[in-house]
Amino acid sequence: MSSPSSALRSTALRSNRLASLSRLRTPSCRLLHVKAPVTGLITRQTTPRSSHIAASYPLSLQQWRSYADSITIKVPPMAESISEGTLKQWLKEVGDQVEQDEEIATIETDKIDVAVNAPHAGILKELLVEADTTVTVGQDLAKLEPGEVAPKPAKEEAKKEEPTTASPPSPKAEESKPAAKAPEPKVEQKPKKAEKPAPPSTPSAPAADGIGNRGEQRVKMNRMRLRTAERLKQSQNTAASLTTFNEVDMSAVMEMRSLYKNAVLEKTGVKLGFVSFFAKACILAMKDVPVINASIEGPNGGDTIVYRDYVDVSIAVATEKGLVTPVIRNAETLDLVGIDKSISELGEKARSGKITLEDLAGGTFTISNGGVFGSLMGTPIINLPQSAVLGLHATKQRPVVVNGKIEIRPMMYLALTYDHRLLDGREAVTFLVKVKEYIEDPRRMLLP
Structure with missing residues (x-):
């Protein structure tokens, strides 16, 4: 005890x-x-x-840290209308050191690619989701061990050893080379002997079928292409689409551009293009036909017409992943140079993958320029909830009658697709004729 x-x-x-x-x-x-x-x-x-x-x-x-100190990296919020996406690729692997705000993964959405950035500096400990997997906002993606880790000295030792291995060989080593090369001629003789027997019997079997090499490759559509297909089909099923055509003489606007493009470039750094002329012409024509800039809203296909006193022009831009339509906001307040500058900036952002959801939101009227690809004529599809879209095409030299004489002029076909639920043929044709008049006499666009 x-x-x-x-x-x-x-x-x-x-x-x-x-x-x-x-x-x-x-x-x-x-x-x-x-x-x-x-x-x-x-x-x-x-x-x-x-x-x-x-x-x-x-x-x-x-x-040294325990796993309890790790931070969970989640899917970032993307937009009010986007709740999920596809984890396209991991830019970092397990064990990689990352800096704060460094991009570690890319999420593909219906409209843009969203970057996943590291909230802190540290080392990736675990990837919780594989690539090409659908993820939702707030879902866990990876585990990150915060803190900075000193570089391993093993790499420095390997770098120090590199110059020694790359140093010229000693004379003794050179003397030993002929002995090491002795078996090489034997290796060269073997392929020569193998060339003699001709084995044409194996390829003769598929040749007898008469089909040849006919391969197929199945690739899953990305989210942008799926969303584009869905919206285009929705437009065809919802709007009563009708297209009216006209042709425009590009002589005057081409002459005006050639006269002032160098001066504009030197003064503003903007390379004057043709789309800005058409955008300005459409904005001015909308003053006479405001219903072009309106839209239908409401339940059961819509029961309300919304008229706007502003014009947000959507410009169709082709990218590697699909078609996007960034928006020039309040385009009615811009001159030709301002419109062209906005078109260039938005186009560059779209093609470089830096376009944002704010750049794509909204839009009251769309311009699509298929002429850059050589299209002679086409019928564009309405970008809902908008009510009209103008299609531009290639400029071709054609014979036309001018003052009773046949002349060769640079001509372009214009195509206006409109929603017949809201616009009648009179409004659509009147609008397109107004655009034609502004382009054939661009000085009118400078008048108040």
């Missing part, structure tokens, strides 16, 4: 041990909980089995 003094001594020792530190021992490591606020730090016992690990990976105590 123990005495009271021994019981007090054991109690004091136990309390001192718990107050100072507690040790959980395993054959390979021990977890320390000290008074300092160091959480999840691991130390290693230097044993004969683990001594080589310490030599190749000498990290200090502060550089």
Whole structure:
């Protein structure tokens, strides 16, 4: 039976041990909980089995962290109308060190690609989602161990060894080369012998079928292409689409552009194009036919007409992933140079993949220029909820009658597709004729 003094001594020792530190021992490591606020730090016992690990990976105590310190990287919020996307690719792998705000993955949505950035600097510990997987906003994507890690000295040693391996060989090594090259002629003789037997019997079997090499490749449509197909089909099923055509003489606008393009380029840095002339002509023509800029809204296909006193022109831009329509907002307040500058900036952002959802939202009227690809004539599809779209085409030299004489003029076909639920033929044709008049006499666009 123990005495009271021994019981007090054991109690004091136990309390001192718990107050100072507690040790959980395993054959390979021990977890320390000290008074300092160091959480999840691991130390290693230097044993004969683990001594080589310490030599190749000498990290200090502060550089070791437990998995409990990891941060979960989630799918970032994208937009009010977008709740999911496809994880297109991982730009980093497990074990890679990343900087704060560095892009580690790309999520493909219906309209744009969204970057997933690291919230802190650290090392990727685990990837929770594979590529080409559908993800939702807020879903866990990866585990990140925060903190900076010093570079491994093993890489520096390898770099130091490179110049020694690349040094010229010693004379002794050169003397030994002929002996090493002795078996090489034998290797050269083997392919020569293999060339003699001709094995045409194997390819003769498929040749007898008369089919040849006919391969197929099945590629899943990306989200942008799927969304584009869905919206185009929705437009055909919803709007009562009708297209009216006209042709325009491009002589006057081509002459005006050639006269002022160098001066505009030197003064503003903008390369004057033809689409800006058509955009300005459409904006001015809408003053006479405002219903072109209106739209139908409401339940069951719409029961309300919305008229606008502003014009947001959507410009169709072809990219590698599909067609996008960035918007020039308040285009009615811009002159030709301002419109052209906006077209150039939005087109560059779209083609470089830097377009944002704000650049694509809205739009009251669309211009599509198929002429850059050589299209002679086409019927564009309405970009709902808009009510009309203007299609531009290639300019061709054609014989036309001018003042009773046949002349060769640069001519372009214009195509206006409109929603017949809202616009009648009179409004559509009147609008297109107004556009034609502005293009054939561009000086009118400068009048107040």
